[in-house]
Amino acid sequence: MASVSVVIQFFEDFDFIERVVERLAWVDEIVVNDGPFTYTRELLEPLVGRDLDQPSQRAAGLFALLSRRLAVPIHYHHGVFVGEREKRIHGYGLATSDVVLSVDADELLLLDRDAVEHFWASAAVVASFDCVNFTYLNLVCGKADSPLVARKPFAFKREAITAEHHLDYLWLVGVEQAAVASDDFLPEALCGGAHLTTVRSAYGASIKFGFYNCLYFQLHGERGLEGSFQAARQFFAQGTFDSAAQAEVYGRAMADAIGFPNEQQFRRAEAPEVPEAIRHVAEEACAPFNHSLPHRCLNGRLVPGVPLYALMAAGSALRVSLAIAGEARLRVLPLLVDDPPLDLGQPAVEQRWTAEALMPHEVRLDAADTEAGERIGHLVELLVWSGPEAVAAWAGASLAPPFSLQVVDPAGA
Numbered sequence: 053m054a055s056v057s058v059v060i061q062f063f064e065d066f067d068f069i070e071r072v073v074e075r076l077a078w079v080d081e082i083v084v085n086d087g088p089f090t091y092t093r094e095l096l097e098p099l100v101g102r103d104l105d106q107p108s109q110r111a112a113g114l115f116a117l118l119s120r121r122l123a124v125p126i127h128y129h130h131g132v133f134v135g136e137r138e139k140r141i142h143g144y145g146l147a148t149s150d151v152v153l154s155v156d157a158d159e160l161l162l163l164d165r166d167a168v169e170h171f172w173a174s175a176a177v178v179a180s181f182d183c184v185n186f187t188y189l190n191l192v193c194g195k196a197d198s199p200l201v202a203r204k205p206f207a208f209k210r211e212a213i214t215a216e217h218h219l220d221y222l223w224l225v226g227v228e229q230a231a232v233a234s235d236d237f238l239p240e241a242l243c244g245g246a247h248l249t250t251v252r253s254a255y256g257a258s259i260k261f262g263f264y265n266c267l268y269f270q271l272h273g274e275r276g277l278e279g280s281f282q283a284a285r286q287f288f289a290q291g292t293f294d295s296a297a298q299a300e301v302y303g304r305a306m307a308d309a310i311g312f313p314n315e316q317q318f319r320r321a322e323a324p325e326v327p328e329a330i331r332h333v334a335e336e337a338c339a340p341f342n343h344s345l346p347h348r349c350l351n352g353r354l355v356p357g358v359p360l361y362a363l364m365a366a367g368s369a370l371r372v373s374l375a376i377a378g379e380a381r382l383r384v385l386p387l388l389v390d391d392p393p394l395d396l397g398q399p400a401v402e403q404r405w406t407a408e409a410l411m412p413h414e415v416r417l418d419a420a421d422t423e424a425g426e427r428i429g430h431l432v433e434l435l436v437w438s439g440p441e442a443v444a445a446w447a448g449a450s451l452a453p454p455f456s457l458q459v460v461d462p463a464g465a
Contacts, residue, residue, distance in 0.1 A: 054172035055080045056165070057147035057210075058155050061139060062086045062111065063263075064100060065157030067256045068248055070118065071337055072157060077122040078165055079153070084115055085143030087131040092266040095281060098288065099258055099302065101295050105132060135270075136227050137219060144208075144215040152208045154222060156247070159183075160333045163243040171207055176238035178221050179207035184326055186334045187250045187311040188345055188363070189428065191318045192326065196393045198317075200325045207242055226271045244327055246334035250311040251341050255295070258302035261309040280305050283357045287443065291450035300353055301452060307361045307396055312387060312431050314396045320389055346429030348459045353452035356438040360455070363387070364430045366417075367459035373412045376446060376453035378438030380407040382415050387428035394431070407436065414460065432457065 056079040060072065063086060073082060088096055088104045097104050107130035119126035129146060133139035144152060151168055155161065161181060171179045183204035187193040192200050205221040213221075220229045221236075252260060265281045284301050303309050312318070321331045346365040354360045356378060364370065372382060383399040403415045417430065434455065446453055 053165075054151050054168060055149035056151045056153065056168055057149035058082045058153045059143045059147050060084050060155055060157055061143055062157050063088055064108070064111075064259045065256065066110075066114075067158070067251070067253050068160065068337055069114070069157050071160055072155065073115075073118050073124075073126070074122065075161055076153070076155065076163070077124045079124065080149050081147070082124060082126045083143060083146045084111070084126060084128045085131075085139060085146065086111055086129065087133055087139065089133050089135050089139070089263075089266075091135070091270050092263050093132070095262050095266055095285060096259060098285070099262060099295060099298055106130075136224060140219055140222070140224075140227075141215045144218055147210060150210060152210050152213075152218070154206050154208070154218065158248040158251070159245055160248070160337060161243055161245040162329055162333065163245070167242050168207070171238055171242055172209070174238055176236065177209045177212040178205050178232075178236045179238040179242040180205045181207075182241040182244040182327075182330075183247050184245070184321060184330050184334070185247045185249045186321065186338065187318065188338070189342055190321055190331065190335050190338065191389070191428070192321050193250065193311075193313065193316045193318055195315065196317050200319060200321065201244075203241060204245075204247070205237070226267055244330045246330050246337070248334065248337060250308060250313065251338050252303070252309070253341070254303035255299040256303075257309040258299040261306050262302055264308070265306070280358045284355045287355045287358070287447050287452075290444065290447035293450055293452070297353055297452050301355050301358060301360075304352070304360045304362065305358055307394075307431065307433070310361045310363055312361075312363065312394060315393045317391070317393045318387065318389060318428065347457070348462045350457045352455060354434070354436065354455050355452055356436050356443050356446075358435075360434045362432045362434070362457060363428070364432050364457060365459045365462045366427050366429055367462040369414045369416045369460035370430075370432065371412050371414050371456075371458040371460055372407075372434065373410065373456040373458075374407050374436060374453065375409055375455065376407075376436065376438050376442060377409045378407055378436045378442070380405055380413070380437075381433075381435045383433040384415070384417060385431045387431050389426040389428060396433075399433075
């Protein structure tokens with residue numbers, strides 16, 4: 053019988069981690085490799101609210117508790133890494149078993165030991181799982197013409213695949229990878245699994261997409277803090293803001309962060325292409341994040357100069373109320389199932405106005421009867437620009453200006 057190690061690359065990924073570990077509690081050891089990248093610390097350290105050189109007491113305590121409850125050895129390690137390559141190699145190198153499973157902190161696998169034994173007995177040195185990328189409302193997101201189910205490599209025979217070599221098989225962004233031989237792979241999938249790729253709490257979204265903001269500028273040879281995330285950080289630096297207020301703003305500052313990335317198509321996870329077991333696992337895990345979507349009314353906080361994205365229900369109009377005066381812009385894109393990929397540059401409705409504090413403004417929306425597909429709702433982008441004195445006054449008082457979005461005559465009401 054082959055011994056099995058799971059390696060989880062982790063950083064503040066608390067939303068699904070207990071479910072991830074529970075599904076793999078039959079393995080011989082779980083290695084949790086925690087820690088940020090050096091180029092992300094400037095943005096993420098204020099969000100996390102601690103010195104990132106130090107291990108997370110929350111994470112260490114959680115994994116110790118899970119180890120005791122599930123009776124599985126969980127080895128928690130912490131470090132600060134130059135980048136993805138160094139972190140992945142380090143984590144893989146900590147595994148001691150015959151088979152190493154590289155699992156993300158948002159992947160729920162339908163895997164058992166018998167499947168791993170089948171892989172171990174084969175001539176293959178790498179195996180994949182049938183991966184379904186879920187976003188909110190139990191929708192599958194992906195590029196146009198991409199399959200609903202994709203093969204994702206994750207299982208390696210440790211004696212055949214080194215820590216450095218295993219990087220060549222993974223789905224990674226910004227890591228140089230060499231070509232691999234098709235003969236290395238087990239022909240069939242080892243199991244199925246749900247990748248909850250964009251589903252997050254506000255805090256989880258602020259961490260994940262804060263990281264991707266840093267990565268984008270790192271890959272393009274620029275500093276890791278630019279654009280709207282930098283504008284938000286400068287605002288928060290002028291006052292004393294709690295982590296919840298910051299996470300709320302960062303967690304809505306990109307369309308990706310609310311689960312509807314640009315150039316993605318959204319489809320139903322339907323059988324037989326998506327097995328019922330995978331869909332059920334995703335629906336159960338994501339239920340707490342889906343119960344209020346799409347929003348009929350959304351109240352929250354924003355930062356002037358930083359875009360705010362929200363998924364709103366269909367209706368005849370949107371009523372916008374702001375606590376700060378300024379120049380406002382609202383852009384609205386209808387989201388449809390099986391529609392062409394989302395294009396954030398082509399809004400169906402765009403309106404600018406001079407907003408007065410606490411004075412509601414209504415924006416009429418296009419009728420839905422001209423659309424062919426099933427409507428998900430409206431993707432809304434709200435942006436407000438205010439004078440420097442007003443912005444400084446709010447920031448100095450450690451207050452992010454409130455806003456309200458309300459759907460007028462919501463569909464299905």
